[in-house]
Amino acid sequence: MHGAWRSFNAEHTRLESRALPIVHHVKYICDLPENHRFPMGKFPKVLESLLKDQVITDKQVWAPKIASTELLGCVHTEEYLSNFISGKISEKDQRRTGFPWSSGLVQRCRYETGGTVLTGEIALQRGLASSTAGGTHHAFPSYGSGFCLLNDLAVGAKHLMGESTSRRRILIVDLDVHQGDGTAFIFKDEPNIFTFSMHCGKNFPVRKQQSDLDVSLEDGTEDKEYLSKVQEHLPWLLETFRPDLVLYDSGVDPHWEDELGRLRLTDEGLYQRDLYVLQAVIKKGIPVATVIGGGYSRDIDRLARRHSIIHRVASKVWREHGL
Numbered sequence: 001m002h003g004a005w006r007s008f009n010a011e012h013t014r015l016e017s018r019a020l021p022i023v024h025h026v027k028y029i030c031d032l033p034e035n036h037r038f039p040m041g042k043f044p045k046v047l048e049s050l051l052k053d054q055v056i057t058d059k060q061v062w063a064p065k066i067a068s069t070e071l072l073g074c075v076h077t078e079e080y081l082s083n084f085i086s087g088k089i090s091e092k093d094q095r096r097t098g099f100p101w102s103s104g105l106v107q108r109c110r111y112e113t114g115g116t117v118l119t120g121e122i123a124l125q126r127g128l129a130s131s132t133a134g135g136t137h138h139a140f141p142s143y144g145s146g147f148c149l150l151n152d153l154a155v156g157a158k159h160l161m162g163e164s165t166s167r168r169r170i171l172i173v174d175l176d177v178h179q180g181d182g183t184a185f186i187f188k189d190e191p192n193i194f195t196f197s198m199h200c201g202k203n204f205p206v207r208k209q210q211s212d213l214d215v216s217l218e219d220g221t222e223d224k225e226y227l228s229k230v231q232e233h234l235p236w237l238l239e240t241f242r243p244d245l246v247l248y249d250s251g252v253d254p255h256w257e258d259e260l261g262r263l264r265l266t267d268e269g270l271y272q273r274d275l276y277v278l279q280a281v282i283k284k285g286i287p288v289a290t291v292i293g294g295g296y297s298r299d300i301d302r303l304a305r306r307h308s309i310i311h312r313v314a315s316k317v318w319r320e321h322g323l
């Protein structure tokens with residue numbers, strides 16, 4: 001491991017810590033107009049919540065590099081990247097993304113994507129790593145949609161798959177309440193990347209794409225039924241696809257209090273879901289990188305704490321499996 005950190009997409013790293021690697025950047029956030037629906041303040045609060053409750057120390061925190069246009073170009077078109085970065089985005093396209101364009105927004109999305117790539121790189125070395133952002137699965141190669149400008153999961157998967165003849169096989173487990181439509185579209189013809197999306201059928205996006213596996217849930221689905229669906233599908237996916245890396249989108253918008261979800265999971269249900277997923281993957285000796293996905297509430301502290309469930313679970317699994 002010594003000296004190897006230079007090969008990571010990291011600004012700096014903390015080799016002194018042997019605990020769960022957490023990937024975070026202060027530039028994960030940007031300014032938004034007052035009363036904007038997207039809870040931007042959650043990103044630093046997730047980290048604060050983990051530090052305050054002594055789940056982690058700052059020695060565990062790795063800062064990603066900004067994603068280069070070259071890196072983003074493995075998924076996004078040159079024209080879209082150039083227009084997005086320079087602000088040549090029409091009013092109509094801005095409305096579809098849900099965000100007014102700003103240079104801060106561009107920077108935020110690029111650091112977030114760099115963060116997901118770094119989280120995957122560390123996971124491959126150490127078995128498990130967790131970002132405090134990521135999961136922007138509605139972004140397509142040539143346009144943004146539904147609060148997603150760059151598809152960090154797709155860029156991460158494509159980059160980590162590699163280009164040599166011995167490509168890695170990557171499984172994307174997307175348990176955000178919304179379908180991972182951008183990711184599904186991007187990898188529809190890529191046999192080395194398997195997209196699994198479990199989501200609420202009646203939720204955004206209206207027009208679904210076809211993932212390698214879609215599990216559509218009814219409105220109001222509760223903990224027990226939800227967990228049984230995860231347990232029904234994940235083991236055989238791991239057994240048959242045999243991934244070299246799992247990217248896990250642990251969106252908390254299936255929660256009953258969520259403003260945009262339509263399901264009825266509790267905090268305990270999300271905890272049990274995350275614990276099941278991480279244990280199932282780690283027990284097979286497969287590395288896993290986690291991103292936080294969606295979660296919508298006016299109460300930023302409650303929301304940030306809910307997003308931090310995955311890091312709490314990951315810390316427990318890290319300790320219990322002696323990673």
Ligand SMILES: [Zn+2]
Nearest residue numbers: 176177178294
């Ligand atoms: Zn979502």
